[in-house]
Each structure stands twice: as structure tokens, then as C-alpha cells.
Amino acid sequence: MAGPMKMRATLAGSYTDLRVLMTHPMATEQQTKGQPHFIQNLTVKVNGKTVIEGEISQAVSRNPVFSFRLKGGAKGDKIEVSWLDNKGDTNKTETAVA
Amino acid sequence: MMERRGLLKGAAALVLAGLLKPVAALAAWNKAAFSSKTSADALKSLGTPSAEASGGIVIEAPQIAENGAVVPIEVTSNIAGTTSLAVLVEKNPYPLVAKFDFMEGALPFVKINAKMGETSDVRVVATARGKHYQATKEIKVTIGGCGG
Amino acid sequence: MRAVIGSTVLALAFAPALAQQKSQFADYQRMTAEGSPVELFEIGGEELWKKPQGPMNASLEKCDLGKGPGVLKGAYAALPRYFKDVDRVMDLETRLLHCMMTLQGRSRDEATKALFGNADRPSEMEYLSAYIAGKSRGVKMAPGSSHPKEKESYQLGRALFFHRTGSWDFSCASCHGEEGKRIRMSDLPVLSDPKSARPLIATWPAYRVSNSQFKTMQWRINDCYRQMRMPEPTFASDATIALNMYLATTAKGAEYRGPGTKR
Amino acid sequence: MKRTAILILLGFSAGPVLAEPTAREVTEAMKRDFHPRGQATMERIPQDAVQRICTETRDNPPAALAKQLEGDQMKTIVFPSGSLMGDWKRAEKLAQSGRGSMWNDKPGVDVGGSCYNCHQISPQETSYGTIGPSLLGFGKKRGNGPDVQRYVYGKIYNAKAYNACSQMPRLGYAGTLTEQQIKDLVALLLDPESPVNK
Numbered sequence: 001m002a003g004p005m006k007m008r009a010t011l012a013g014s015y016t017d018l019r020v021l022m023t024h025p026m027a028t029e030q031q032t033k034g035q036p037h038f039i040q041n042l043t044v045k046v047n048g049k050t051v052i053e054g055e056i057s058q059a060v061s062r063n064p065v066f067s068f069r070l071k072g073g074a075k076g077d078k079i080e081v082s083w084l085d086n087k088g089d090t091n092k093t094e095t096a097v098a
Numbered sequence: 099m100m101e102r103r104g105l106l107k108g109a110a111a112l113v114l115a116g117l118l119k120p121v122a123a124l125a126a127w128n129k130a131a132f133s134s135k136t137s138a139d140a141l142k143s144l145g146t147p148s149a150e151a152s153g154g155i156v157i158e159a160p161q162i163a164e165n166g167a168v169v170p171i172e173v174t175s176n177i178a179g180t181t182s183l184a185v186l187v188e189k190n191p192y193p194l195v196a197k198f199d200f201m202e203g204a205l206p207f208v209k210i211n212a213k214m215g216e217t218s219d220v221r222v223v224a225t226a227r228g229k230h231y232q233a234t235k236e237i238k239v240t241i242g243g244c245g246g
Numbered sequence: 247m248r249a250v251i252g253s254t255v256l257a258l259a260f261a262p263a264l265a266q267q268k269s270q271f272a273d274y275q276r277m278t279a280e281g282s283p284v285e286l287f288e289i290g291g292e293e294l295w296k297k298p299q300g301p302m303n304a305s306l307e308k309c310d311l312g313k314g315p316g317v318l319k320g321a322y323a324a325l326p327r328y329f330k331d332v333d334r335v336m337d338l339e340t341r342l343l344h345c346m347m348t349l350q351g352r353s354r355d356e357a358t359k360a361l362f363g364n365a366d367r368p369s370e371m372e373y374l375s376a377y378i379a380g381k382s383r384g385v386k387m388a389p390g391s392s393h394p395k396e397k398e399s400y401q402l403g404r405a406l407f408f409h410r411t412g413s414w415d416f417s418c419a420s421c422h423g424e425e426g427k428r429i430r431m432s433d434l435p436v437l438s439d440p441k442s443a444r445p446l447i448a449t450w451p452a453y454r455v456s457n458s459q460f461k462t463m464q465w466r467i468n469d470c471y472r473q474m475r476m477p478e479p480t481f482a483s484d485a486t487i488a489l490n491m492y493l494a495t496t497a498k499g500a501e502y503r504g505p506g507t508k509r
Numbered sequence: 510m511k512r513t514a515i516l517i518l519l520g521f522s523a524g525p526v527l528a529e530p531t532a533r534e535v536t537e538a539m540k541r542d543f544h545p546r547g548q549a550t551m552e553r554i555p556q557d558a559v560q561r562i563c564t565e566t567r568d569n570p571p572a573a574l575a576k577q578l579e580g581d582q583m584k585t586i587v588f589p590s591g592s593l594m595g596d597w598k599r600a601e602k603l604a605q606s607g608r609g610s611m612w613n614d615k616p617g618v619d620v621g622g623s624c625y626n627c628h629q630i631s632p633q634e635t636s637y638g639t640i641g642p643s644l645l646g647f648g649k650k651r652g653n654g655p656d657v658q659r660y661v662y663g664k665i666y667n668a669k670a671y672n673a674c675s676q677m678p679r680l681g682y683a684g685t686l687t688e689q690q691i692k693d694l695v696a697l698l699l700d701p702e703s704p705v706n707k
Contacts, residue, residue, distance in 0.1 A: 003368070004289045015205055021283045023290070025365035028213070030191075041125040044204070051203040056196040057132045059187060059213045061168045062365055062458035063283035067209035071202075084125050160274035164431065164509045168455035170277035211281050241636035242432035242509050243456065244473040244626055245607025401529045402538060408567065409535045410560045412553045413610050413685065414678035415669070417564065421640065429626045429638045475610045475678075477549045483542035 005093040009070075009079045016073030016097055018044070020066045020081050028058040038086055044068060045080040073097050128197070137186045137193040137221055144184055144197065149223050149230035152177060157222055157235040163214065166239040171220060172209040179227040180206035188234075189218035214239050269433055275507075282507035284376065284453040287460040291377025294370055300350030309345035311338070311378065312390075323382040323502045326399065326491045327390030335390065335399040337490045338378060339371055339464045340482035361481055362465045365458070372460045375451045375505075382502045387448060389494040396491070399484070403492025406485060407438060413475040418489075420474075432509060440496055447497035449506025456509055463490050532556060532564045547612035559669050568674035575673040582670035585682050586663050593658040595692030597703035603690055604630055604697060610685045622665075622686060622694060627677070630697065631704040640676060644698055649706040653699035661695045 003023025010017050027037040036058045044052035052068055070079075075097055082092035131143035141147055154177035163169045173183055183206055184197040195212045206224065219234045269275065298305050311321035312329065326337040332344065339361075346357040363369030390396040410417040421429060422437040435442040451462040467486050471479050479486050530538070539554050559578055562570050570578065606621020608614050625634055629643035637643075651657045664671055666681030680686045686694075697703050 004286050004293070006285055006289055021286050023283075023286050027365060040127040046203055049203065051201050052198060053201075054196060054198045054208075055127050055132070056210075057192060057194055059190050059192065059195045061211035061213055061455075063286060065209075065211055065281045065283050067172070067207075067281070069205040069207040071205055160271070160277055162270055162274065164271045164274050165456045167458055168278055168281075170274075170281045172277075209281060211278075240431040241625075242430045243607075244429055244623065245605075245621075246473040246611055246613075402535070405530045405532075405535045406538075408564060409532065409539075409556075410564045411536070411539070411556050413549075413683045415560055415563075416676075416678075420676045424640075427638070427640050429640065431636045434640075471543075472549075472611050472613065473607075475549065475553065475683075477543045477551055477553055478546040478612055479543050485538050485542035488538075 005081070005091055007079065007081055007093050007095045009073075009077075009095050009097045011073060011075065011097060012069075014072070016070040016077070016079075018066075018068040018070060018079060018081075020068075020093070022064045022083060022091070024062065024064060024083075024085065026058060026060055026062045026064060036086065039064060039083045040086050042066070042081065042083045044070075045082075046070060046073075047078050048080075131194050131197070132192060134194060135192065137188050140186060140192075140194040141184070141223060144194070144223075146184070146223050146225060146230040149232035152224070152231035152233060155222050155224050155231060155233035157220060157233055159220060159235060159237055161236075162238040162240060164240060164242055166214040166216070168211045169214045169237060169239070170209065170211050171237075173207065173222050175206035175224045175226070175231075177206075177224055177226045177231055180224050182206075182225040183208060184223045185210065185212065186221040186223070187212060187214050187218050188221060189216050190214065193221075271431075271433075271509075278455055279507045282453050284460065284505050284507055287373050287376035287453065288380045288505065289377075290368075291373040291375070291380075294373050295377055300346065300352040302349065302351035304349050304351075306342070306345050306349060306374070308349055309342070311341055318378055318381040320382050320385040322379045323385040323387045325389060326396075326487055326494060328393040328396050333395075335393075335395050335484075335487055335491065337463065337482075337487045338375055339462055340487055342371060342374055342378075343482055358481060362461075362468070363459060369460075372451070372462055372465075375462045376460050379451050379502070379505045383504070385502050387494060387498050387500050387502055389491060389498060391495065391498075399488045399491040400495050402485070403488035403490070403495075404438075406489050407492055411476070416474040418470065437493055438496060440499075443493060443497040444500035447493050448500040448502050449504045449508070452504060452506040452508045454508050460505070463493075532561050548610065548614065548616050549612035559673060563674035566674075568676075570673060578673040579670055582667050582673070582679075582682075583663070585679075586666045586670060587681075587688075588659065588662065589688055589692070593655075593662045593692055594653065594696040594699060595689060595694075597693065597696040597700045597705075600690075600693035600697035601631060601704075603686075603694060605634070610683065620685065620690070622680060622690070623678075624694070632707070633704060645705060647705055648699035648701065648703065651699075653701070657699060658695055661698055662691055665691045665694055 006021040008019045024039050025037055029036045038058040039056055042054040043050055077097040080092060080094045082090060084090045128143060131140045134140035134143055154175060156174045158172040171185060175183060182199045185195045186193040187195055196210055198208050200206050217238045219236050221232060221234045224231045295306050308315045312324055312327050313321045322338055326335050328335050343357055346352045347354060360367050360369045361371055363372050407418040421434050425436055427434045435446050437443050454461045464481055464486055467489050468479055536555055545551050603622045604624035607623045607626055608619040608621045624630055625637045627638040627640035629637040629645050632645060667679040668675040668677035669679055681691055698705055
């Protein structure tokens with residue numbers, strides 16, 4: 001079962017500041033004797049439309065925290081962030097721009 | 099085209115059969131780039147084998163890190179038309195840490211926490227309008243605590 | 247009186263020099279705090295606080311942390327303190343364990359199975375501590391100091407702090423007793439000095455980047471004794487609570503700013 | 510002045526209601542509230558004379574008492590015959606490692622001297638502690654004659670023989686390091702080929 005995720009989206013003048021926190025071990029090959037467990041893909045959508053696609057490695061720190069910036073934005077815009085790891089686990093969270 | 103449709107149909111069938119989660123069937127992850135043991139190989143696999151040094155890429159990170167398990171790295175590209183950013187830690191066993199594609203609606207900016215095994219250059223490669231640009235910054239990793 | 251004024255003048259004269267001596271890790275510490283996942287532990291802790299568990303299928307929402315059943319605001323900042331119902335001084339984790347046993351009907355063995363967590367084995371105690379400590383943000387730290395057992399706990403904690411023993415002859419003060427020293431590159435705060443203790447204790451419990459895990463004061467004390475080459479202090483024992491009491495009392499008056507993010 | 514300070518520490522400063530517990534009372538509390546784990550047995554809890562007196566005097570015993578303690582500690586040092594210089598190349602790893610004697614260490618396997626935790630040693634290692642003095646260029650300044658070898662060996666074996674309340678562990682006396690390991694560390698500090706002296 002995936003642990004909690006948390007996201008905050010706030011208007012910061014000309015852009016929207018997005019901060020996402022994910023619970024994940026991000027275990028490396030070294031730590032697991034060859035059985036790494038880490039998030040590989042993440043997707044940011046605004047009102048249903050994909051705006052950022054990320055591919056990440058086991059070198060991202062445990063419990064990943066990402067910040068992104070979205071062009072413009074308005075209060076109430078619906079932001080969705082999802083991730084997928086190398087074992088097929090996924091999680092997602094949604095928030096509205098504040 | 100036919101082949102692609104066939105593949106998609108196959109994936110859809112797997113999803114329906116409950117064998118694959120929908121995201122898993124569609125997500126791409128550049129295994130060759132992430133398995134590369136040098137940044138040169140990783141960049142080749144990403145399709146950005148050479149890049150021109152640019153002051154338009156700003157890497158904000160501490161010059162010296164208290165612990166390599168978490169090293170905050172913030173990247174901004176001021177190069178017009180930037181559509182992707184790749185972050186590499188030169189001396190990590192697998193240098194490529196992350197790669198982000200920015201579509202309409204996103205600014206070419208990202209902040210991540212990366213693991214660093216030792217003091218190393220951090221390299222950022224940006225792609226804008228089909229051209230590749232890069233910048234590097236050294237981050238010193240220190241040892242703290244009793245080492246128990 | 248004159249001496250006091252004299253030293254104040256001296257302190258002012260040296261203030262600019264001191265300001266320049268700020269840690270070379272200041273940028274690192276600021277950026278890791280900004281990008282800390284510590285909030286995840288507060289969120290997870292809130293879920294656990296409200297989740298019915300144990301043979302009595304009860305949540306912890308009626309747990310009295312000293313401010314009355316279920317009152318969380320400022321509760322952490324007032325710990326450790328004396329609890330009349332058990333006639334004993336308790337710190338946060340000791341009290342939580344007490345509530346798990348009394349409200350949820352759980353056995354001590356079961357409730358203490360995963361005290362110090364890691365990525366594969368999360369610790370309920372750590373998540374709960376994050377949530378509860380977060381409810382004291384902005385509150386001045388004021389551990390109990392009036393009951394004779396609170397005074398006794400402080401005195402034992404202070405004596406433990408300076409007590410040299412174990413294979414390597416260490417006391418807490420061996421490392422945390424002299425200004426300006428460090429282990430490897432880690433600065434060592436003088437924890438018997440309120441000036442050093444305040445900013446530090448006011449940000450525990452904390453997400454520790456070296457473990458990439460949320461850690462509590464019971465863990466901090468346990469792991470120091472491990473590295474001091476000592477036997478293991480028993481979780482929630484009077485000695486561990488006393489050390490906690492000594493540190494919290496030394497830091498009293500500091501505004502709580504945790505849960506923090508540390509090396 | 511010094512004597513007054515000691516009297517205060519020994520209990521006269523405590524308020525009329527509650528005195529700070531004595532070292533013996535603290536030992537009893539630890540026996541009650543600690544438990545053995547791995548190689549860290551309860552035998553590590555009772556204080557010996559050095560630990561008790563250093564605790565009671567806050568590491569500042571009267572000179573005569575300090576001298577007596579140091580003399581007693583000197584008698585614990587077992588000096589091997591012949592050269593006390595081992596292999597500095599092996600010692601760097603020992604100096605780097607912070608393992609050894611902890612409840613989660615395997616006796617004889619996970620062993621180190623924790624030297625860099627407190628000392629600057631080889632110039633290549635920039636993450637060094639400052640609780641102890643810098644040892645950079647140690648042999649260059651002092652040479653590596655038999656007396657210096659004996660001093661370094663003895664200091665690592667039992668630092669309390671030279672300074673009763675030193676914060677440095679008694680690495681040989683406590684059984685953390687073997688004779689050969691201490692010899693290797695002596696070489697790290699004294700061998701002209703060691704990076705310490707380059």
C-alpha cells in the first residue's frame with residue numbers, strides 16, 4: 001500500500017508554484033542487494049491536460065519532494081500528480097490552486 | 099501504424115484482463131539512459147550527445163552538503179523554448195538522476211532532492227527548439243556524525 | 247552587576263564576528279528544510295491518531311497528553327511532565343505508549359514492536375510524534391517544573407548528562423560539552439547551554455536526512471548511547487525521560503518550530 | 510578557587526530540597542533502566558575509578574589525584590617488545606571506521622578506531638572532527654624514535670595514563686583495538702611514508 005502524498009499549489013504572481021511530497025522508499029540497488037524499488041515516472045496534469053512528464057532514477061532521495069512551476073494559473077485550477085514505480089505500484093493526488 | 103494499433107489493442111486487452119495497471123502500460127522510462135554508468139553514455143541514450151555551455155541554465159544548490167543522502171538541486175532554464183531538462187550527477191554509479199519534459203502550461207523549472215555518493219559535478223542538459231545546452235556546478239559532499 | 251554589563255558590551259563587540267561564523271552548511275540546511283518531506287509524517291500521524299486499533303478497537307483521540315483528553319494544541323511543548331494518573335513523569339512517547347495500552351488495550355510487547363522505523367518498517371510512534379509535535383508550532387517550550395517528581399527527573403537527567411561510563415568512558419558532555427567542536431563535519435551543540443540547546447531542542451522530533459526517516463527524542467537518546475558503546479537504554483524508562491527532561495528544561499522558553507529537518 | 514569549585518560539584522551547591530544524585534545513584538538508575546544488547550553487556554555500566562572521579566570533578570580532579578590515576582592507568586598498558594610501527598596503509602581504514610564495540614557490531618569484524626571523528630589526520634580526508642587536536646604532520650614534527658613510538662602506542666592503548674580525564678577512549682585497554690591495529694595506527698602517525706607526514 002502506498003503511503004500518503006501531499007501537494008500544494010499556490011499562485012505566485014505570474015506562475016503557480018507546485019510542491020509535491022511522496023512517501024516512497026526509493027531503495028537503490030546497493031541498499032537492496034539488487035532489488036531496487038523506486039518511482040520511475042511522474043505526471044503533472046492541469047485540468048486534465050498533461051503539462052509535465054518526468055522520468056526519475058533510484059538516485060532521487062527517499063520520500064521524494066518536487067517543486068514545479070506552472071504558467072499562469074487561476075484559483076480553482078485542478079492539478080493532478082501521479083507516479084508509477086518499477087514494481088507497478090502507483091499513487092496520485094489532486095488539489096485545486098489556492 | 100497497424101503495428102502500433104495492434105500493440106495498443108494488446109495493451110488494452112492486458113489492462114482489461116487485470117494483468118497490467120493502465121499507467122504501467124503507457125509510461126515510458128528510458129532504461130538505457132538510466133542504466134548508463136557514465137554521463138556521456140546516458141546523454142547519448144537521451145539523444146543529447148553534445149550540448150553547448152549556456153549561462154541560461156541556472157543551477158541553485160548548496161556548494162557543500164552535510165549529507166549525500168539528500169542534496170537539494172533547483173534548476174531553471176531561461177533559454178526560450180526549453181522543453182526538457184535532464185539532471186546528472188557525474189560521479190554517481192548511474193549518473194542520470196532525472197529527466198523532465200515540459201509541455202505547454204509548464205515552466206522549465208524543477209527542484210529535486212538527489213542522492214550523491216561523493217563530491218561531484220552536477221550537470222544539467224536543457225533541450226530548446228531542437229538544440230541542447232548545458233551547465234555544471236560542483237557540490238561538495240561531506241561526512242558527518244560518528245559513522246556507527 | 248558591573249561584570250554583567252561588561253560581558254554584554256563584550257558580547258556586542260564580538261557579535262559581527264560571531265555572525266560570520268555561521269555554519270558552512272547554512273545554505274544546505276535552508277534548502278533541505280524547504281524541500282523536506284516532514285509533512286508526510288504529520289499527515290500519516292493524524293491518520294493513526296484517529297484510527298481505531300487494538301482489542302478495544304479505539305482510536306487515540308481521547309489520549310490525555312497533559313492538557314486534557316484529546317487536547318493537542320501546545321501539549322508537546324509542555325512535555326515531559328508529571329501525570330497524576332500514573333504518578334510518574336512522562337515524555338511524549340511514553341505517554342503515547344500508555345494511551346495505546348490503556349485506551350486501545352494493546353500489550354506493551356505489541357505496541358513497542360516497531361519503535362524506530364525505517365523505509366520498510368514504518369513506526370507508528372514516529373508518525374504520531376510528528377503529528378502531535380506539529381500541534382505545538384509557535385508555542386513556547388515549558389516542560390513541567392513544579393512537581394517534586396519533575397524536579398527529581400531533571401536532576402537525574404542532568405547527572406546522566408555528565409556521567410562518564412561505558413567501554414569508551416563517554417558522557418553526553420564528552421561530545422556536547424565544549425563550544426565550537428565537531429564530530430567529522432557535524433557541529434556539536436553544547437546541550438547544557440540554553441543558547442545552544444534552544445534552537446536544537448525546539449526542532450526535535452525531526453526528519454533526519456541521513457536516515458531519510460522521521461526520528462524522535464527517544465531514538466536520539468537511544469542512538470547516542472549506542473555510539474557511546476553502552477548497553478541499550480530501555481524505551482520509556484525513567485532514565486530516558488530524565489535526559490529528555492533535562493534537555494527540554496535547558497531549552498525552555500524557546501518557541502517550538504518543529505518538527506524539523508536535520509542532517 | 511579550584512577546591513571551592515570541587516566542593517560545589519560534590520553536592521554543596523544543590524538546593525536544600527533536592528540534591529543531584531551521586532554517581533553511585535546514577536549507576537543504580539542505569540542498571541535499572543538499561544538492558545544488555547549484543548556485545549554491549551551490563552558490565553559496561555559500573556564506573557571504574559577514572560570514570561567516577563572524572564564525573565564527580567567534571568573532568569577536573571585535584572593534581573595529586575590526577576597523578577595517582579594516571580600512574581594506575583599506565584600500569585595497564587602492555588607494551589609489545591621491538592618496533593611499535595606497523596603498516597600505515599592498513600591503518601587509514603581503521604582510522605576512517607566509526608564501527609566497533611557497539612551493540613550492533615560483530616566483535617572482531619566491525620572494528621575501527623573512530624579516529625577521524627575527532628582528529629585531523631591525513632590531509633586527503635577533509636571531513637574530520639575537532640574534539641581532539643590535529644595530528645597532521647605528527648611524525649614530521651617529532652620524528653619516529655622509540656620514545657615517540659612508545660608514547661603514541663601508549664596514548665592509543667590508554668589515553669588516561671597521560672591525562673586522567675581525557676575524552677579519548679582507552680582503545681587498547683577497552684579491548685576495542687588489538688596490538689597489531691594499534692601498531693598500524695602508530696605507523697600512520699609516525700611513518701615518514703604515511704600521508705600524515707607528506
